[in-house]
Amino acid sequence: MKSSVTEERTLNIRVMLFILASLILMITDHRFGYLQTVRTHLLTLVYPIQYLVNLPLKTGQWLSMSANRRVKLLEENAQLYEENLRLKVGLQKYQHLNKENKRLRQVLRSSTRLGERVMLAEILAVELDSAKRDITINKGSKHGVFINQPVIDAQGVIGQITQVGMFSSIVMLITDYNHQLPVQIERTGLRTVAKGMGTVNRLSLLYISNIGLNDGIKIGDLLVTSGFGDKFPKGYPVAIVIDVTPDIGKPYAQVQASPLARLEQNSEVLLVWKTNK
Structure with missing residues (x-):
């Protein structure tokens, strides 16, 4: 029983010491910025881990954007192709009508000469x-x-x-x-x-x-x-x-x-x- 009580007291003292040390470090860092360099190094070390963690999400977003952009480009291409065909058909019809008008003018001119x-x-x-x-x-x-x-x-x-x-x-x-x-x-x-x-x-x-x-x-x-x-x-x-x-x-x-x-x-x-x- 005495041994168990002694271990519990020792654990409580350690916890209190950790808490006290943490408070001292927090106050010291807040007032003097001593831990800024440590945080900078820690951020540098953590960045690759963060990048790897975010990589699947960013890859998925990039693929989604690329797929959407490709679909949009295909739709625009199809629209432009259809519009180009309509313009070509219209041009052919215009050329045909122009030839028809010229032929009719020739025929009618010949009739006036007769x-x-x-x-x-x-x-x-x-x-x-x-x-x-x-x-x-x-x-x-x-x-x-x-x-x-x-x-x-x-x-x-x-x-x-x-x-x-x-x-x-x-x-x-x-x-x-x-x-x-x-x-x-x-x-x-x-x-x-x-x-x-x-x-x-x-x-x-x-x-x-x-x-x-x-x-x-x-x-x-x-x-x-x-x-x-x-x-x-x-x-x-x-x-x-x-x-x-x-x-x-x-x-x-x-x-x-x-x-x-x-x-x-x-x-x-x-x-x-x-x-x-």
């Missing part, structure tokens, strides 16, 4: 096979369209009306195998017939004699409508001569021409009514 009454028609369909070349337009008998009526574009002769409905009509192109058009060489006045060959860009010129061939027709000569046949008015551009080949075994030479009109590329054509001039 001196005949004309009407603009839109192409609805194109029918092409091995020999047949037809287009369908959005004008018919209701608009005064008639069989064999001339059809042109801004560059030259397209063809003529072969079938007429109430609101639409069929145009046989000059390249159709069954189409024949009286023409003449603008340079010499030599008359011939331009016959379709069933291809997109070829006409065959009939009845051109081998005799005096070089004087009557040459490559590069312009063909215009002669006015014969009472279908097409005189003077409409038709084609350019591209090949002149004498045929010794036959009375007539083989001559081919390329149409001036954009036969299978147009969106609009002109219907022509002859005047009494």
Whole structure:
């Protein structure tokens, strides 16, 4: 019992001494700052431990910010890509409309030079096979369209009306195998017939004699409508001569021409009514 009491008293004295020493150190440090250097060294030693403790939290925050920033950048990139596509589509539409306006102005300017009454028609369909070349337009008998009526574009002769409905009509192109058009060489006045060959860009010129061939027709000569046949008015551009080949075994030479009109590329054509001039 005495030993236990003695140990307890000794423990209490130690506690009191520690408390007293702590109070003395606190008062001394507060008044004179003796422990400032010790605290500085302790902070230096503790910093790596604090850094390692906070590292997982900071890493998580950095990863979260990076992920959010990446998502935001991807969203902005997607928005910019979509906006760029819209602008490109708008530019394409503007360019298309600009070309359409230029083409319409050319067609309408050509109509004022002709001196005949004309009407603009839109192409609805194109029918092409091995020999047949037809287009369908959005004008018919209701608009005064008639069989064999001339059809042109801004560059030259397209063809003529072969079938007429109430609101639409069929145009046989000059390249159709069954189409024949009286023409003449603008340079010499030599008359011939331009016959379709069933291809997109070829006409065959009939009845051109081998005799005096070089004087009557040459490559590069312009063909215009002669006015014969009472279908097409005189003077409409038709084609350019591209090949002149004498045929010794036959009375007539083989001559081919390329149409001036954009036969299978147009969106609009002109219907022509002859005047009494």
